[in-house]
Amino acid sequence: MSNLTQEINRRRTFAIISHPDAGKTTLTEKFLLYGGAINLAGSVKGKATARHAVSDWMEIEKERGISVTSSVLQFEYDGYCINILDTPGHQDFSEDTYRTLMAADSAVMVIDGSKGVEAQTRKLFKVCVMRKIPIFTFINKMDRDANDTFDLLDEIEKELGIATCPKNWPIGSGKGFKGIYDRDKSCVIIYSDTEKGTREGETLEIPMEDEERLLEYIGQEALDKLKEEIELLDGASAEFDLEEVRRGDLTPVFFGSALTNFGVEIFLQHFLQMTTTPLPRKSDVGVVEPVENNFSAFVFKIQANMNKAHRDRIAFMRICSGKFEASMEVKHVQGGKIMRLSQPQQIMASERKILDEAYAGDIIGVFDPGVFSIGDTLCMPKEEFAYEGIPTFAPEHFARVRQVDTMKRKQFVKGITQIAQEGAIQIFQEYNTGMEEIIVGVVGVLQFDVLKYRLNNEYNVEIRLEPLPYEYIRWIENKDEFDLDKLTGTSDMKKVKDMKGNPLLLFVNEWSVGMTIDRNKGLILTEFGRN
Ligand code: GDP
Numbered sequence: 001m002s003n004l005t006q007e008i009n010r011r012r013t014f015a016i017i018s019h020p021d022a023g024k025t026t027l028t029e030k031f032l033l034y035g036g037a038i039n040l041a042g043s044v045k046g047k048a049t050a051r052h053a054v055s056d057w058m059e060i061e062k063e064r065g066i067s068v069t070s071s072v073l074q075f076e077y078d079g080y081c082i083n084i085l086d087t088p089g090h091q092d093f094s095e096d097t098y099r100t101l102m103a104a105d106s107a108v109m110v111i112d113g114s115k116g117v118e119a120q121t122r123k124l125f126k127v128c129v130m131r132k133i134p135i136f137t138f139i140n141k142m143d144r145d146a147n148d149t150f151d152l153l154d155e156i157e158k159e160l161g162i163a164t165c166p167k168n169w170p171i172g173s174g175k176g177f178k179g180i181y182d183r184d185k186s187c188v189i190i191y192s193d194t195e196k197g198t199r200e201g202e203t204l205e206i207p208m209e210d211e212e213r214l215l216e217y218i219g220q221e222a223l224d225k226l227k228e229e230i231e232l233l234d235g236a237s238a239e240f241d242l243e244e245v246r247r248g249d250l251t252p253v254f255f256g257s258a259l260t261n262f263g264v265e266i267f268l269q270h271f272l273q274m275t276t277t278p279l280p281r282k283s284d285v286g287v288v289e290p291v292e293n294n295f296s297a298f299v300f301k302i303q304a305n306m307n308k309a310h311r312d313r314i315a316f317m318r319i320c321s322g323k324f325e326a327s328m329e330v331k332h333v334q335g336g337k338i339m340r341l342s343q344p345q346q347i348m349a350s351e352r353k354i355l356d357e358a359y360a361g362d363i364i365g366v367f368d369p370g371v372f373s374i375g376d377t378l379c380m381p382k383e384e385f386a387y388e389g390i391p392t393f394a395p396e397h398f399a400r401v402r403q404v405d406t407m408k409r410k411q412f413v414k415g416i417t418q419i420a421q422e423g424a425i426q427i428f429q430e431y432n433t434g435m436e437e438i439i440v441g442v443v444g445v446l447q448f449d450v451l452k453y454r455l456n457n458e459y460n461v462e463i464r465l466e467p468l469p470y471e472y473i474r475w476i477e478n479k480d481e482f483d484l485d486k487l488t489g490t491s492d493m494k495k496v497k498d499m500k501g502n503p504l505l506l507f508v509n510e511w512s513v514g515m516t517i518d519r520n521k522g523l524i525l526t527e528f529g530r531n
Contacts, residue, residue, distance in 0.1 A: 004323055004359070005291050009277045011361030013083040013318075015101050017125070018110035019118030023140040026258040027110055028073070028084060034265055035075035035082065072316070072363045074346060080272050083363055087124065095423055095443045096301055098393045099374065101127045103300045103318035103363060106134040106275045109251070110258075113139045113146030113173060117159040125160050127393070130528070132248040133279075135162065136271050143193070143257040145174035149229070153237070153253065163238040163250045167270055168263070169229060170255040171222050178218040180255050180263055181208075181226060183233075188226075190217050193260040203266075245274060278361035281320045283377070285385040290360035293321035295330065296379040297364075298387040299372050302422045313422075315368040317378065320387065324358045333377040333386050341378075342367040374423045391528035395426050395441030398470045398506065399448060404462040415459030416440075416451075420499065425451055428496040428504060439496060439506075440465070441473060470494065470506035472513050474525035479503055481522070488519045 001009075018024040073084045085104050087097045101107065107128045109121060128135050139152060146152070153164045171178040171188065179191040182205075190204040206213045214223050244250035252274060256263020278290040281298075288296060301316040326344050331337070344366050346355050358364050375389040403412050416438065420427045425447055428439040442448060448465055455461045469492075476482060484495070484503055490512040496504050505525070507513050517523060 007081075007323070007359045008291050008361060010079060011081050011083065011278055011359060012106075012272060012275055013085070013104055013278060013361045013363070014106045014108055014275060015085040015087055015104035016108045016110060017087055017101070017121060017128070019112070019115070019120040022110045022112040022115070022118070022121075023258045024086070024110050027108075027138065027140065027264065028086060030258055030261060030264045031077075031082070031084065031268055032073065032075055034268060035077040072346070074362070077268065078272070081361075082272075083361060085363065095393050095395075095426075097124065098127050098443065099300050099390055099423065101131065101133075102390050103316075104133065105277075105279045105361070106136065108271065109135055109137045111137060111139050111152070111156075113141050113152065113170075113255070114144055116147055116152055116155045122159065129160075129162075129248060130391075134245050134248055134275060135251045136267075136275065137164070137251045137253040138258075138263075138267055139170075139253060139255045140258050142170050142173050142177050142180075142255050143191075143260050143262070146170070149255075150232070156251070156253070162248070163244070164253050165238045165240045165245075165250055166233065166253045166255075167240075168254055168266070169226070169233065171218055171226050176222070177257070178222050180266075181230065182266075183230075188214060188218065189263075189266070191257075191262055193262070242274060246276060278320070282388045283385045284388075288321050288385070288387075290321045294380045294383065295322035295324050295328070296320050296377065296383075296385075296387075297324070298378070298390075299374055299376045300390060302368060302372060302374060303365075313368040313370060314365045315372040315376075316363060316365050319358055319360050319362050319364065321360050322380075323360075324362075324364065326354075326356050329381050330378045331381045331383065332371060333379060333384060334373065335371050335376070337371070338381045342369070373421060392426065393443060394473050394527045395443050396471055397443075397445050397448070398439055398441050398468040398473075399465040400468060401438045401440050401451075402464045402466065404464060408461050411459045412455070412461045412463070415455045415461055417499075419451060419454060426498070428498055430494070430496055439468065468506075469508050472507040472510060474505050474507070474513060474527065476503050476505070477524040477526045478522070482520075482524075486520075487516075487523070489516045 016024050016028060073086065075082055085100045087100050101124065109125065111117065111121065125135070137156065149170055153166065156162065156164050166183065168180040168182050170180055177191050179189050181188050187205045187207045190206065192204070206217065238250055240252070241250060245252060252270070254263060254267040254270065256267060258264055280287045280289045297317040297319045299315045299317045303314045303316065324344070327340070329338050329340055332339060344355055344364050346358070346364060355364065377386045379385060401416070403409070416427060419425055426441045428441060430437055430439065440451065452463060452465065455463055479502065489505065490507070492508040492512055493516060494506040496506060498504060505516065513525065517525060
């Protein structure tokens with residue numbers, strides 16, 4: 001096998017998704033710990049100083065009180081080269097979070113065992129389903145009282161519409177948490193709290209046949225319950241089928257406790273075996289295979305003003321095929337230019353490191369002199385093709401923007417257009433009005449503050465935002481066939497257009513969406529637009 005093939009095939013690039021507080025940061029830190037990428041001694045303890053040290057690396061943004069960045073972490077484990085795409089949760093939630101998923105080949109879904117499926121998980125999950133990427137579930141916090149295991153699995157199946165296959169099974173939870181039963185090996189792994197240590201200690205595995213020792217460690221009651229549950233489970237749960245996992249139809253489920261380092265490494269090992277090497281990607285000349293092709297990449301995120309003094313922009317790209325070398329010339333397809341990528345770097349935890357080479361599966365950031373847009377393709381100078389665009393995700397919050405000082409129209413239009421190009425916000429116009437009446441749509445409400453702050457700070461323009469009641473936006477998929485003047489909507493519906501002139505409809509509730517579809521035969525509405 002060539003070196004290139006070897007390098008690409010050992011790469012695993014995935015995103016971690018969860019609702020805030022489910023334990024994503026803790027789990028990520030434990031992964032890094034096993035990979036030896038960070039030394040946790042003294043770092044995990046003090047929550048205030050250390051908890052955000054790894055993922056929230058944007059010091060500048062922290063000072064500004066806004067964090068809109070997803071970070072990328074690369075580390076080595078057991079011969080694998082792993083790229084983790086962290087998706088910001090909390091109120092930072094934005095389109096960036098969704099776009100990050102476009103760069104991943106699989107997703108790890110972290111669920112709090114006492115809470116089950118929560119809102120944010122549901123949203124992110126939808127994007128994974130759209131892309132049909134494999135999803136691996138880690139049910140966390142088993143050291144706390146958790147919901148009934150069958151109920152948890154039921155909830156995932158019903159709420160998210162994906163079949164589940166538990167690879168292991170918890171024995172109790174909270175104070176009564178005894179460990180997990182490994183279904184493949186038919187043995188029990190005894191729970192031990194190793195929070196104080198740095199790595200998961202020696203795991204104690206007891207085969208199911210060794211009843212005497214099992215009784216000693218987990219007790220009669222827990223053992224009886226376990227046997228009963230295994231029997232039920234073997235009869236009821238979906239058969240494990242790796243093909244189904246790879247298609248995104250079945251999610252393997254694991255249990256553990258990230259905080260106490262239990263079940264984490266077991267999960268990591270299984271996950272790495274089951275998840276895919278860098279996936280081929282669709283382009284306008286057909287599917288591009290990672291190993292068989294020269295360097296190519298697409299831009300999935302642009303981060304402006306990372307360093308305010310320099311007004312710099314960084315374009316993050318996912319390498320889809322071949323090998324990247326810092327010295328080589330590449331073609332920016334949409335811009336029609338041949339160029340050298342400036343200051344290619346890998347952003348790792350809190351540090352950025354200039355790199356010489358990278359392979360399909362890796363994420364690199366490059367200095368952007370203002371030429372890249374989200375979804376752009378880079379390839380070798382003699383080639384020419386474009387990757388499928390990145391969908392525009394439906395904003396859920398809308399506001400009308402008004403300029404305070406109308407004399408600064410030019411700056412206002414420039415600022416708001418640039419910010420929209422970066423993809424931090426989406427802007428819409430009402431029919432029959434000009435740029436003075438702009439409606440802004442965002443995925444997470446914090447983006448409104450970001451917009452206000454940035455317009456003021458970077459463009460010297462002050463704005464007022466008037467919240468609008470709309471929560472649902474739909475693109476008209478068959479806009480060329482459908483006569484918009486004939487549309488019969490609901491009284492609360494609003495017609496707007498995006499910056500490219502595509503018509504859109506805003507609704508206050510889902511009922512109105514359904515009503516409008518019912519009233520207009522032949523109208524096709526969609527939640528995702530295309531760039
Ligand atoms: P994130 O918001 O998903 O990144 O969640 P964090 O990793 O920051 O965790 C949220 C809180 O839950 C923190 O106080 C963690 O210490 C705690 N936590 C994380 N994992 C576990 C776990 O396995 N057990 C318990 N008891 N607490 C946990």
